[in-house]
Amino acid sequence: MENLLIKNAKLRNREEVVDILVSDGKIVSIGEGLKLDTDKVFDAYGNLVxxxxxxxxxxxxKAYTAFYGRSSKEETLEESIKIMHDSKRNYTVEDVQKRAERAIKESVKFGVTKIRGHVDIDTIGGLTALEGCLKAKEATKDIADVQLVAFAQEGIFRDPGTEELMYTAMDMGADVVGGMPAAEWMMDESRKHVDxxxxxxxxxxxxxxxxxxxxxDPLAQSLEYTALKSIKEDYKGRVTxxxxxxxxxxxxxxxxKVxxxxxxxxxxxxxxxxxxAIMGVDSEPRTRGLTRVRELVEAGVNVATAxxxxxxxxxxxxxxxxLDYGLLMAYQAQYNSTSSAKIIYDMITFNSAKIMRLSDYGIKVGNTADFNIIFAKNESEALRTRPGRLVFRKGKLIAKYEKEGIFVN
Ligand SMILES: [Zn+2]
Known part of the structure; x- marks a missing residue:
């Protein structure tokens, strides 16, 4: 039986620091003054767990396809699409696998162990991207739980042949169905896309x-159509x-109303x-590119950020x-208080877990011991400093992210 003890952990829902005892990958006890006679003891020193x-x-x-530079001169959305089409045409299974694995491992380094990977399914790259991502998922299964979305980036009706590819993608092992209704030429086809x-x-x-x-485009209104469809098709809670x-x-x-x-x-x-925020060039004043985050949160809609x-x-x-994109969310939605920092922290933890419908998520007795020690005392400090962290999965330390600056004079 493998044990692990985390001392002096600051949990988000408790004032006092506590110890967390892990046995065989599960949290077995949370409380004060817990003891363990092995060297598998980590002191969190009152930092967030x-x-x-x-x-x-x-x-x-698509990750790292621009590793050697994004060559666009105009920096428009149209230019971006052209760049992506060119790189998709040149995909090989090995190349996609290598980049996808790297994206998963980099995420794990920052303490992300649950990932929903979106994978293009279209007639440009065919199923090559999915083949590569399925291999990357398998190769990283010990460090991350990955779901794959079959994503019709180029539209379904606008890109004839995609419909069949989507079914094949699901047969091959994609977990979630994706789409992009706004990619269709006509509103009518956007709705058929959703259907x-x-x-x-x-x-x-x-x-x-x-x-x-x-x-x-304010006339792009697939959102309400999809929401209504979720109710009618008995898919409440299952659509993002x-x-x-x-x-x-x-x-x-x-x-x-929406x-x-x-x-x-x-x-x-x-x-x-x-x-x-960065894609597409606007006239001044430049757009933030964000939806109505604050109104959605205030209405009780589950909002995550990724x-x-x-x-x-x-x-x-x-x-x-x-913590990087969480911080940007704070700026763009103008969340500027310690209480709203908690809202953002929920977006990158529990609200996202709700999207992936993860049971067994959170620091609770009986749950799998997947947690991070974040070297910050609270959520706003975590976002402000985006500090170093230790990443535990099933009770084992799997990654260390170290960050240290030294003042020199
Ligand atoms: Zn996307």
Whole structure:
């Protein structure tokens, strides 16, 4: 029996520091003055111990395709799409696997052990990306739980042949059905796109995670259609919309109704602040690219935040650290208090876990011992300093992220 003891842990829901005793990968006791006679004792020195982070929106197939630079001169969305098409045409299974594995491992280093990887399914790259990502998932299964989304990035009707590929992707082992209704030319086809995604999901009893209304066009209204469909198809709580940007460009009366519907549908919204802030060139004043985060949170809709892209045709930067994009969320949604820092911390932990429908998540007796020691005393300090951390999975230390600055004079 392998044991582990974490001393002096600051849990988010308790004032006093506690010890956490782990046995055979499970949390068996939480309390004060716990003892263990082995050298597997870590002192958290009153720093945060929180469940490992969850990143529900990460394009692991595209990651690092821009590692040697993003060559676009104009930096427009159209240019980004062209860059991504060119790199997709050149995918090999080995190349995708290598980059996807790297994206997973980099995320683990920052304490993310639950990842939903979105994988392009289209007639440009075919199923090569999925093959590579399935291999990466298998190769990293000891350090991370990975779900793969079959994502019709180029549309389904706009890219004939994709419908068949989506079914094949699910047969090959994709876990979640994705889509991008705004990629279709006509509103009518966007709706058919959503219908088809539900049809596929129901056939495989799979959850749905689509990129929805990732546009500044207020007439892009697939969000409410999808939310209503979630209710009608008995899919409440199982559907996630990524970005949902157009909601911010609709008038307040319309948006209010949509937010109400999202709440009724137990809908999840995943907001990815980095890529949308940088992608596409605006006139001044430049957009933040965010949906109505504060209104959704206030209405009780489950809102998460995620990395989305790391160093690809859409976004040159991105580290995979949830505290990086969490901090950007604070800036963009203008969350500027210690209490709202907690809201952001929920977005990168529990709210994301809800999207992946993880049971057994959180620091509780009986749960799997997946947690991070974060060297900060509270959530706002964690976001402000994005400090070093120790990553534990099933009661074993699997990664150390060290960060130290030395003042020299
Ligand atoms: Zn995305």
């Amino acid at each position: 929180t469940p490992t982070f969850v990143d529900t929106h990460l394009h692991i197939d 088809l995604v539900f049809e596929i999901a129901k056939k495989y009893d799979a959850d749905i995670d689509m990129h929805i209304d990732q546009t500044k 919309g990524g970005h949902c940007t157009s909601l911010a460009y609709q008038d307040d009366a319309h948006a209010k 937010v109400e519907l999202l709440k009724l549908a137990d809908f999840n919204v995943c907001v990815n602040p980095q890529v949308l 990395q989305d892209t790391i160093c690809d045709g859409f976004h040159l930067y991105g580290t995979g650290d949830p």
